[in-house]
Amino acid sequence: MISDLSDATPEQLLRAAEDGVRDRRKAEVRQLELLLAWADLHSGDPQAEPGAVPVRFGGPRLISLGGDGTPEVADLALVEMAIARHEHVLSTRGALADAFDLRHRLPAVWAGVRAGRCEVWVVRRVARMSRTLDRHQIRIVDEAVAAALDESPSRILAIAEAKVIEADPAAHRARVEKNQQDKGVWYPKARPGSQVDDADNTAGVGTVFARLDEADALAHQHTVDDLAAALAEHADVPEGAEPLSMELWRAEAFAMLADPAAVLAFLHDINDTPGTSEVEEVAQQPSRDPRRSAEIVVHVALDDTGALGPVARVESLGPRLLTQVSDLLGRHAAISVQPVIDLHTGRSVNGYEHPTDVKHRTQLRTVGDVFPHATGLFTRSGRAPDHDHTVAYDKHGPPGQTGDHNDTPLTRHHHRAKTHVPGYTVLQLGPDKWIWGTPHGLYRLVTSGGTTAITRAEYQLHAQDAIVLAEGYAA
Structure with a gap:
């Protein structure tokens, strides 16, 4: 531990920040483990104890907090734990429900978060999102989310959302149908005082x-x-x-x-x-104007029988039932289906500009910014990324410098950091894999599956596989 931060070197500060993330995650997991241990001590039926006050007179009872397949716990036992946690008992109940779901329903995710691969709040939210699934349905959520724990929180939650829908499409269809009955438009009136209250500040504007x-x-x-x-x-x-x-x-x-x-x-x-x-x-003809055109990218997958699965991913929207996709497409009188883009192919060109098809493949492969720990998703931001040459383009260099093999998609801010801050290094190991070094010696492996911390020795080992020319990707 650094006793005086003002005397620390940049490297020491960075290492301390990394250690802090690891220690914080470990401490948050420890809090869930303490809750589980407390619940295990109070899992017996309090009504079976000698002299127990009957439930009808306010006595303790067993309650279920988590989803299907989780154990029960004595309700009044959680009051003292809430005091120890400096919070209301309802907050303690919510945390225990999440912990139960993680341990009993999402064991692979629980193992990953205990290993420090992810923020605890993210997996707790996954537990809440999937609570209505039964113990069998939730298995596909556990498997998919566990494999994605190194990705950004937004990607993890998007994957969890899709898998919850896929696990129980009938329940999601019911949600859609219910929401169709809850449509409406509201024009709220300003509250007294809101014209001059800085918190509301509705002076001269209305809300819809x-x-x-x-x-x-x-x-x-x-x-x-x-x-x-x-x-x-x-x-x-x-x-x-x-x-x-x-x-x-x-x-x-x-x-x-x-x-x-x-x-x-x-x-x-x-x-x-x-x-x-x-x-x-x-x-x-409000809904069938043939002159209106829009590109909709839909990702579909086949199930075990070879038929289309019940869920598709629509770029910029997220996971949707196939029936919802049909409704979206049904608003257009003319639909043209483009050929499937093969992400296993690649090509290179001799010019400086990345061709449109190369940019498209790169963005579909990576989904978002490939700077270490970046969270930006290109389809959500609405802004096209900067397609930076991983190895700087040299007009006097060899042919085939531009292509799938030498394309690093970045948001503008991260592109500026890579370009104008001395000391950043990046090497490309394939069309969807990069290794990064920072000015003060942090190293990261970035793939379509997320960001992983690596050592300097691992960086140097990976660097031997870095692509320098377009070999293997030339058209």
């Missing part, structure tokens, strides 16, 4: 909440985005004035939809082609 059918919500979003883009393009911006953000233009477009005549007049004025405007056509 809407719950729509998913396909309708996407269609509404596209309409607002298109109208906002048109308003921004044809706005009269005074010279030297700062242009409005697209968020503000979307608000203007949303408000403008309250007056359809104004929308039609605006689009008529900016439309160079005489005749019916696009919005008029959309009004006549």
Whole structure:
């Protein structure tokens, strides 16, 4: 332990930060283990004890907290543990329910988090997400999440979400049907004092909440985005004035939809082609405008029988039942199916720019930013990554420098760090595997399965497998 942080070297501070993460995770696991040990001591039926006060008079009883297959615990025994944990007994119950689920229903995940591979809050959330599954259904969640524990929290939760739906598609279908009955639009009124309260700050603005059918919500979003883009393009911006953000233009477009005549007049004025405007056509045929196009990337898998599984992953949306995907696609009159992209293929070119097909394959392989411990998912951020050459492009170098073998997708901030902070190193071991070194000697292996800490010796060992030229990937 460093006694005086002001005297520490950069390397010592980094090592201490790493040690702190490991110790914190271990301590949080220890708290769950203490809860489980306490529950084990109080798993017997208190009503079987001599002189027990009957339940009808307020006496202790066994209760179930976790999902199917977890043991019961004496309810009043948790009160004293809550005092020891400095929290309300309901918080203690919730933590024990998660711990029960992890130990008894998600054993592979529990083993991984005990090994320090993941933040405890992430797996606790997985336990809550999957609590309605029975002890047999939850096995596919356990297997998939355990294999993904080195990935970012958002990826782990996305995988867990998909597997919970896959494990019980009938229950998810019921959720969808119930939500269809709970749709609505709300215009809440400002509370007294909110005009001047900094916490609420509703002065001059209103709020709208809407719950729509998913396909309708996407269609509404596209309409607002298109109208906002048109308003921004044809706005009269005074010279030297700062242009409005697209968020503000979307608000203007949303408000403008309250007056359809104004929308039609605006689009008529900016439309160079005489005749019916696009919005008029959309009004006549709102859900089947063949001129509206959108690329939807759907990932599907086959089950053991060779048929399509019940769940597909839709880029930018997440896991959806196949029936939901059909509904989304059903909003388009014309659908063109593109060929399946083979992520096992690759090619290289002699120019500097990465070809579109190479970028597409790289983004599908990696899903997100490949900087160590990055959490950004390209489909969620809406912004295309920077496709950086892993080994810097040399215009006087050998042919085939650009391709699947030499492509590191990064968000702009991480790209700037790699480029402008001396000491970062990165080597590519394959189309979906990189090793990184930091300026002060931290080393990481990054794959499509997440980030793993490695030693300097392991880094040097991996470096022998680094791809330098396009061998094996040239078209």
